[in-house]
Amino acid sequence: MSSLLSKVAISDVPENKVDKLRVTAVIGEIEEKEVANGYVSISIPLTFTDEKSGDERVFTARYNVKPEWFEAGFAVDQLDDKEKISYQINMQRNTRGLFKALGQDEIDFSNATGESVGVSAGPRKDDPSRLELKGFYTPKA
Secondary structure (H helix, E strand, O other), X not given: OOOOOOOOOHHHOOOOOOOOEEEEEEEOOOEEEEOHHHOEEEEEEEEEEOXXXXXXXXXXXXXXXXXXXXXXXXXXXXXXXXXXXXXXXXXXXHHHHHHHHOOOOOOOHHHOOOOEEEEEEXXXXXXXXXXXXXXXXXXXX
């Protein structure tokens, strides 16, 4: 079979890699949705102004949690190693980090909408053309 296109090495085509993101953003309406294996997907739209272009942009932070992680007295040591890692990333770093950065004493997603928070994201290891949430922080006044 003949081809209309010639061959080219993959290394000759530049990789699309996103830049790191470190901005103060306003939290939009947070969505919670049930997904597989007992997890709940959290989607947090974060609106910010792009410093280079001046355009308004939205980065949506997405991660999964389990409802039992929100129960008082939940013990991490009852999880297997894979779930412990998921808990550490998604509950301790992402969820706790968000509410700590907001200065709130209680984790309640309905209280986060409209609040300003610092967010950092970087290229995903498996797909550097897409951003991945790295964490939340308290923005400087």
